[in-house]
Amino acid sequence: MNKLLAAAMSLVAAMGGLVSDVLPSPGNDEITCDATDEAIYGSPEQVEADPGVVLACAASDFPEIVTDIPITAWKVRYASTDVHGTRVPVSGLVAVPEAEWRGEGPRPVVAFNPGTVGLGTQCAYSKQMAGNYTDAYERYQLAAALEAGYAVAATDGVGYLDGQVHSYMVGDNSGRALLDVARAATSLPAAGLAESAQVGLWGYSEGGQAALWATQLAGSYAGELDIVGAAAGGVPGDLRLVAGELNGGDFAGFAGAALVGFHVTYPEMPFDELLNDTGREAVAALEGSCLIDTIFDFRGARIEDFNTDGLGPAELFELTGPDGVSWGEIADRQKLGVGIGTPGSGAEHEIAFPTFQYRGKTEQIIPVETEEATMRAYCAAGVPTRWRDDIEGDHLGAARAVIPDVLDWFADRLAGEPEPGDCG
Known part of the structure; x- marks a missing residue:
């Protein structure tokens, strides 16, 4: 058995295994979280609400296999904008630790995009975390952020509603959906989060692409969010390659x-x-x-x-x-690192916060050349970027091994510590 197949098999072992033509678009303060699954995941409707407005929400189970600390969670359906400029509904998950936040300021939010889960609607990350596929390997990232005291806003991404197919690898879609789930979380009354909360963006593999697209779109699309940094690993930056x-x-x-x-x-x-x-x-x-x-x-x-x-x-x-x-x-x-610059540069995508980019030491799925090229593009544009190419493990193993480093990095960013980057 070759090493690539062995890596995939190790993942298996680790994992163990239209509601109406137009829905009403209430303000978030009018939402009560008692929606049915049909209201959350039903066929897409015409959306008139602003990006980030919660269209429906429901309390979500949160299995102890994810984390054993007390958590309150909600499945949400919220408004976003797709690559064609059309308002679209997207599903996701908001989870908040029940313990009081003891850090400075309001409880921070980690906006999270999972790696590849598959195109089937049954694969949606929020469904996995609600119990259907609770052995999904990316539960470790979710658990770590929650156990650090952060709220988590996880997007399923565009295309997981009934009758849809996920727009896999369309970066503009994923970046906007990730920014909008952060908006949805901080304006969901039941979650008790402040709209002024600091936000960290996080994703790996497909999620890493989403995190960096959110990074590139944030200034023009969601400038009101107080984003302190983006952590992105295993990033498929050049889809041709x-x-x-x-x-x-x-x-x-x-x-x-x-x-x-x-x-x-x-x-x-x-x-x-x-x-x-x-x-x-x-x-x-x-x-x-x-x-x-x-x-x-x-x-x-x-x-x-x-x-x-x-x-x-x-x-x-x-x-x-x-x-x-x-x-x-x-x-x-969809190529990352194109047209980027720092605030005031006049670049198409002005980036006002640092990034932490990383890959596994024995990466075997995403070509190393494209991961390194994305990092170099960010460095050349003057975006403070920390780079790690020595995370233990292959593509899948590194996603878990890097968690302590990511959480330390977020803690520094939330504390206002500068990130000079190590671009050389």
């Missing part, structure tokens, strides 16, 4: 899922007409799969085998849609 490296390998399912995520976001682009019977079966399977099936059912899969012309990633990226835009150009729009 990642797709080519994953294709045909042990984690090829992630590349396939990204193609599906792009398709549901840009349905006008060539896709369905390219598929052969095997490809149609693969898309249907991916749309209903969680993480483990995405890994094992597509191990060694080649994109060339799923389309009628035998096109690989490079050839697919050259195909254009009706407006002349290519798939490659759309992928390039």
